Amino acid sequence: MALPYCQLRDGDIRMLTMERVGPLSASGHNTTQHNVTLSMTRVPVTGDDTSFAALSYVWGDPQDVVSWKYLNGTISVTRNLHHILSCLHRSAYLDNGPFNFWVDAVCINQDDAVERAAQVSVMDQIYSRAHSVLVFLSATSAGFEDGLGFLQAVAESPASHYEPSLEPHITLHNGLDANSQQLRESLIAVFATDWWTRVWTVQEFLFARNVIFHCGNAYIDGATANVAFEALKRHESSCCWAVKRDAESHSKGYLDYRSPLNKGLNLFEATVRLDQMLVLRPGVDGSSNKTALSVLATLRNRQCTDPLDHVFGVLGLVPDICRKDLKSHLTIDYTMSESQLFQETATAIIHTSGTLDVLSHISQYESIQSRIANLPSWVPDWSAAIDETFRLNLDERVGLISLYNASGDTKSEWRKGEGGKIATKALICGRIVRIGPGYPSSGSAAAGECLLDIWHDFFDGTQFDSPDELSEEQNDKLGSFANFICGDFWLPSWCENSKRYVAVFRAWYAWFSENDAAGLAENMKNEVREFDKFVQVTSLERHVFRTEDGRPGFGPQLAQRGDTLAIMPGGRVIYVLRESPDSPDEYKLIGDAFVSGSMHGEVMARDGNPHDPHWTPITLV
Numbered sequence: 001m002a003l004p005y006c007q008l009r010d011g012d013i014r015m016l017t018m019e020r021v022g023p024l025s026a027s028g029h030n031t032t033q034h035n036v037t038l039s040m041t042r043v044p045v046t047g048d049d050t051s052f053a054a055l056s057y058v059w060g061d062p063q064d065v066v067s068w069k070y071l072n073g074t075i076s077v078t079r080n081l082h083h084i085l086s087c088l089h090r091s092a093y094l095d096n097g098p099f100n101f102w103v104d105a106v107c108i109n110q111d112d113a114v115e116r117a118a119q120v121s122v123m124d125q126i127y128s129r130a131h132s133v134l135v136f137l138s139a140t141s142a143g144f145e146d147g148l149g150f151l152q153a154v155a156e157s158p159a160s161h162y163e164p165s166l167e168p169h170i171t172l173h174n175g176l177d178a179n180s181q182q183l184r185e186s187l188i189a190v191f192a193t194d195w196w197t198r199v200w201t202v203q204e205f206l207f208a209r210n211v212i213f214h215c216g217n218a219y220i221d222g223a224t225a226n227v228a229f230e231a232l233k234r235h236e237s238s239c240c241w242a243v244k245r246d247a248e249s250h251s252k253g254y255l256d257y258r259s260p261l262n263k264g265l266n267l268f269e270a271t272v273r274l275d276q277m278l279v280l281r282p283g284v285d286g287s288s289n290k291t292a293l294s295v296l297a298t299l300r301n302r303q304c305t306d307p308l309d310h311v312f313g314v315l316g317l318v319p320d321i322c323r324k325d326l327k328s329h330l331t332i333d334y335t336m337s338e339s340q341l342f343q344e345t346a347t348a349i350i351h352t353s354g355t356l357d358v359l360s361h362i363s364q365y366e367s368i369q370s371r372i373a374n375l376p377s378w379v380p381d382w383s384a385a386i387d388e389t390f391r392l393n394l395d396e397r398v399g400l401i402s403l404y405n406a407s408g409d410t411k412s413e414w415r416k417g418e419g420g421k422i423a424t425k426a427l428i429c430g431r432i433v434r435i436g437p438g439y440p441s442s443g444s445a446a447a448g449e450c451l452l453d454i455w456h457d458f459f460d461g462t463q464f465d466s467p468d469e470l471s472e473e474q475n476d477k478l479g480s481f482a483n484f485i486c487g488d489f490w491l492p493s494w495c496e497n498s499k500r501y502v503a504v505f506r507a508w509y510a511w512f513s514e515n516d517a518a519g520l521a522e523n524m525k526n527e528v529r530e531f532d533k534f535v536q537v538t539s540l541e542r543h544v545f546r547t548e549d550g551r552p553g554f555g556p557q558l559a560q561r562g563d564t565l566a567i568m569p570g571g572r573v574i575y576v577l578r579e580s581p582d583s584p585d586e587y588k589l590i591g592d593a594f595v596s597g598s599m600h601g602e603v604m605a606r607d608g609n610p611h612d613p614h615w616t617p618i619t620l621v
Contacts, residue, residue, distance in 0.1 A: 053102075137195050146182060146187070161239060188270045191273050226274075291318070351412070354412050478505065487534060
């Protein structure tokens with residue numbers, strides 16, 4: 001007998017109850033293979049009468065459906081859920097009687113689009129009401145025990161190093177440490193499972209009161225995993241950081257070891273998947289500084305069965321005040337096309353924020369591979385594939401946009417018309433006449449001193465001199481160049497002490513040109529890292545360019561000589577536009593840019609009175 005779907009009333013959810021009716025054998029299996037009962041009832045989502053757990057897992061192939069048999073019937077589920085239900089019915093959760101749980105694939109009628117949309121809107125209540133959220137990373141424990149054991153050991157001894165050359169360092173009971181390939185593979189495996197790559201699992205984790213990560217019978221609770229991650233992060237940013245770096249600016253050694261068994265992930269890329277979730281957590285007072293745009297950006301590399309869930313699946317994570325504004329412009333409607341939804345989402349964000357920050361998320365980089373053809377140039381493809389390491393850099397870049405103010409105090413003027421065309425206006429502030437390489441990536445021809453020479457030539461037309469050869473009187477000039485390649489970003493301590501800033505630049509120069517990579521003073525390490533982060537934020541996967549009036553900048557790799565630089569109302573940055581060959585007032589958005597001397601309202605102060613005729617009506621296509 002299959003489980004019947006009774007009609008849900010407003011505020012209701014369905015609940016499953018599993019009960020074992022036969023004893024477990026010594027091996028941990030039922031004396032009969034399916035000696036459990038399964039039933040489904042309807043309960044109010046806000047009620048406190050029923051205690052339950054919620055499952056969080058990956059569906060797998062939705063077409064790969066099999067029957068899971070229980071004592072009083074069968075249900076059709078994906079193969080992944082079949083394995084999880086089989087693991088559950090042998091688990092300790094059933095030792096003390098009936099076990100109540102909620103699982104989306106069964107408790108929501110997936111064939112009813114109206115019910116599905118309604119249940120999606122209460123997912124936050126379901127997962128926050130559950131006494132525990134059981135995260136099934138894997139239905140088996142083989143290959144995961146060492147990794148989970150390492151996290152447990154780190155949490156129990158957070159002061160111990162993960163770097164084996166330092167003492168004391170983490171060593172497992174079987175003698176394995178971070179130099180062990182077996183341990184590395186196991187730790188990466190924990191974070192390489194598909195659960196970490198899905199859209200819906202994020203809110204399931206964030207709304208949970210208590211999380212338990214399962215790999216078959218092996219498990220670790222979420223609080224312990226969080227303590228371990230924070231400890232590893234502290235060590236990575238200080239004592240355990242390998243100063244020597246390769247041409248791709250990655251730490252050499254086991255941190256960069258790519259696992260052939262786990263999709264080529266390295267330890268850094270794997271463990272940062274937990275951080276990606278933790279940064280979305282609200283503060284202890286329930287407040288959050290996250291916006292709809294920042295949540296979409298953080299989770300853009302997540303996958304989902306329905307592409308529309310790249311938006312709908314993250315709305316529940318947007319702070320209430322932002323979500324209410326968005327909902328006035330955006331409706332959960334699974335009949336929309338991806339292109340239509342992404343256009344409506346970008347427009348809604350622009351109207352509710354008054355800024356054009358969303359335009360900085362378009363597919364303007366090598367590491368972002370758009371999946372939707374023929375999107376208007378101004379629309380981000382939230383389903384695009386993006387390299388995870390580059391995504392972290394991009395998060396830093398767009399997160400710092402708020403420090404710019406290219407368009408002054410103007411608000412966005414954004415009118416969407418037929419065919420995804422946008423009517424707005426622009427202050428044309430230059431054209432690109434020269435282009436050169438940005439921050440070196442794999443295969444870059446220019447790096448080190450050679451690249452600094454190129455950048456300095458774009459900066460002021462002269463060759464770069466080693467900072468060790470400069471006099472104190474030339475510090476201002478050196479500082480101006482450093483400020484250019486850092487995109488005007490400074491640490492507060494540098495603002496208070498410009499000589500310290502130049503000293504950090506000198507140390508970074510030695511490290512970047514690999515003349516003294518291992519010789520960084522201990523008190524310089526973190527500041528050099530911060531300096532390099534700012535340089536990458538400004539120039540990675542970008543070209544350096546120079547305008548016709550001599551201003552240097554960094555912009556999209558797709559930029560060409562002759563492209564237009566423009567300020568648009570509500571835009572904090574400069575935008576690179578390409579004029580349509582067929583219509584002189586229509587432009588394609590190529591991407592955003594940093595232009596020296598133009599990011600803090602300088603152009604607006606000179607040319608940008610909102611009523612000034614320099615404002616030109618344009619159409620973005």
